[in-house]
Amino acid sequence: MAEHGIALGIDLGGTSVKVGVVNRAGEILSRGVRPTEVEKGPSGVAENIALAVEDALQAAGMQLSGLDGVGVGTPGICDAARGVVVSSGNLNWKNVPLADLLQRRLGVPVRLENDANCAGLGEQWCGAARGHDHVILYTLGTGVGGALILGGRIYGGATGWAGELGHIRVAPGGPACTCGLQGCLEAVSSATAMAREGREAVAAGRSPAMARLAAEQGGRLDARVVITAAREGDPAAQQILRQAGEYLGIVSAMLVSALNPELIVVGGGASHAGDFLLEPMRRVIAEQAMPGPASIVRVVQASLGNDAGLIGAATLIWRWAVQNRGRS
Amino acid sequence: MAEHGIALGIDLGGTSVKVGVVNRAGEILSRGVRPTEVEKGPSGVAENIALAVEDALQAAGMQLSGLDGVGVGTPGICDAARGVVVSSGNLNWKNVPLADLLQRRLGVPVRLENDANCAGLGEQWCGAARGHDHVILYTLGTGVGGALILGGRIYGGATGWAGELGHIRVAPGGPACTCGLQGCLEAVSSATAMAREGREAVAAGRSPAMARLAAEQGGRLDARVVITAAREGDPAAQQILRQAGEYLGIVSAMLVSALNPELIVVGGGASHAGDFLLEPMRRVIAEQAMPGPASIVRVVQASLGNDAGLIGAATLIWRWAVQNRGRS
Structure with missing residues (x-):
């Protein structure tokens, strides 16, 4: 492939498609965002991705022919070698050959990887995990994503599910999880879980601070409300974060x-x-x-924020980075 | 190194040193056993190892010069690259350069690895894990050892502690463990734990079968008594094994x-x-x-029995098998 030193990273979510033009220093030169519109199905979503790609290229004054390729972080399970989204609840997809769809539309090489693994690749390339070969990463959002960097590489396990840390059972008898089990880490430590706990605290009259902050944004109580209230000193909000952190600690202790x-x-x-x-x-x-x-491990906040997945996706083009997949 | 196709595998335990002459098919051609005599310190133990080596060679009608080298499985934490036993409770050693000690005494290359990792290498080479690249192994003995084969190789983690599955906390508030924590897998699923539970059942009058079997071997109630009683249909013994298995299942579910x-x-x-x-x-x-x-993983019994560690140790000479150790 031509070596232009520029690639596109794509963060494909259930709500929006975020595209970034990324250089080999990990800098985002320009961006494009479009709604995903899951209801339009795989070809409709691929078209929206292509539009977001064109937005980003236009903003950078570039053309597709100036790219080394396109890397896509997708929710759910994907078969990176074949470029197929095997299963994604957020997209309501089964066995969608997204890399082929996009490659035909765009005319440049396309590679896929799980979104949490892309975030791990981004943080390893130019974020908090830079220079480290043995790293556990959590992504706390709507769900809890995870990635394992073992021996310098993202580890995928026997069939690509490794690193799905959100579905480790940590709270027996705890809240139901989207995966059908109970008490998964995702059900107690995701942003969704924090918001749920926040609403319960407000409903029980235990947090005037969260009630006020939610009212200020039209009644919507999300994890940001919990975090802001905790910073203001609200005990109920601090307790919610403490509990989420303790559950993350239990899973982390086991993994350590x-x-x-x-x-x-x-x-x-x-x-x-x-x-x-x-x-x-x-x-x-x-x-x-x-x-x-326990004595040697450090726990730190990620440094690339919401761009980790996008930046990590761009690296898929330069490094066939995710190894140990399937039987070699 | 000369390629004779014959190596020595050594299983160094707190009680005895077991040596085997092993060929490249994983067959044990002859054996030697000596007491470890921990109280004699590292040089005394190295001398006993050398004597066991000579026994095994004599039994095979061979000489040291006919060997490719010697691989040693050691209890505790070892630095395989430097050939040093970093820390071993069973041997009461700290930072013992065992590979150097033995190499000077024997005049052939010597390599070390943790004993549970050696058992993993043995099972992977010619036992139950043959042909599999993504494997979790438990060794249930006095303690609970573990090994992780990830992407075809034993995984050592950042500082060589990876795979110490016996010290994952599984029973909060449970029995004290030798490591200083409470409720570790080792404290509830080791042979030692099974024997402890068996003695409690006998003391409470809940198992005439275990009482009889123990009496038949001079009052010593070990895990074999529990297993034999379970096979005879003793409910208390079966319950002990069921509980140990459930704890192994909880840890395994997280790792799966x-x-x-x-x-x-x-x-x-x-x-x-x-x-x-x-x-x-x-x-x-x-x-x-x-x-x-969960749908793709199989749970099986090891197939090399107590020879897994010895056979796996021999492979250290032919494959620099344990990777991902330290920062590369």
Whole structure:
């Protein structure tokens, strides 16, 4: 492939498609955003992606022929080698050959990877995980995504599901999860779970601060409300973040004992809670993980924010980065 | 190094040193066993290893010069690259340069690896894990050892502690563990834990069968007594194995969700409990792990028995098999 040193990174979500023109320093030169419009089906979504790509190229004064290719982070499970979205609840897709669809539309090489793995690649390339080969990453958003960097590479497991840390059971008898199980990490530590706990606290009259902040944005109580209230000193909001952090700590302690990582990186929207979330994590890891590995691991906030997935997706073009997939 | 196709594998335990002359088909041609005599310190133990080596060579009618080298499985944490036993409770060693000690005494190349990792290498080479690249292995003995084969290789983590599955916390508020924590897998699913539960059942008058079997061997109630009683239909013994299996299942469910292995191999003396242990494991994995990865993983008994570690140690000479250690 021609080596232009410029690639497109795409963060494909259930609501919007975010595109960035990315250079080999990990800088975003221009952006494009379009609605996903899941209801239009795979070819409609592919068309929206193509429009967002054209927006971003126009903003940078570039053409498709000036790109090394396009990397796409997709929700759910994907078969990176074949470029197929195997299963995605957010998109309501099964076995969609998205790489082929886009490659025909755009005429440049297209590669796919799971979105949480892309966020991991981004943070490893030029974010909080740079220079580290043994890293656990969480992405706290609508769900809880995860990625494992083991020996310098994203680890995919036997069939591409490895790193789905959001569905580790951590709260027996706890809230139902979207996956059909109960008490998954996603059901207690996602932004969605924080908002649910916040609404319960407001309904029970335990948080005037969250009630006021939610009212200021038309009654919508999301994780940002919980985080803002916690910063203002609201005890109920702080307790919600502490509990979410403790559950992250329980899962992390187990993974620290099993995998001996040097770094745990917490990203996604809800990670802006910072130490309200990370301090309880660190405390539980110190209490519950094996002392040797617990003594060397650090827990830090991700540094690329919501751009981690987009930047990581661009690297798919330059590094066939995700290994250990399937039987070699 | 000369390629003779014959290596020595050594299983160094706190009680005895077991040596085997192993060919490239994984067959043990001859054996030697000596007491470890921990109280004599590193140079005394190295001398006992050398004597066991000479026994095994004599039995095979061979000489040291006919070997490609010597691989040693050591308890505790070792730095394989430097050939140093970093820390071993069983041997009461800190930072012992065992590879150097033995290499000077024997005059052939010597390599070290953690004993549970050696068992993993043995099972992968010519046992239950042959042909599989994504495997979790447990060794149920005095403690609970573990090994992770990820992408075809034993994974060591950032500082060599990865795979220490025995110290994952699984029973909050449970029995104290040798590591200083409470409720570790080792404290509830090791052969030691099974024997402890058996003694409690006998003391409470709940198992005439275990009482009789223990009396037949001079009052010593070990895991073999529990397993034999379970096979005879003793409900208390079956319950002990079921509980140990359920705890293994809880840890395995978490690891299945996180790592998406194709195979879980259970070895060590207590694995002779077979389906009394494995069926509860399978049931809990099906209940608690993410459905996708749970649907593809198989749980099987190890096939090399107590020789897995010895055979795996021999492979250290032919394959610099344990990767992902330290920052590359």
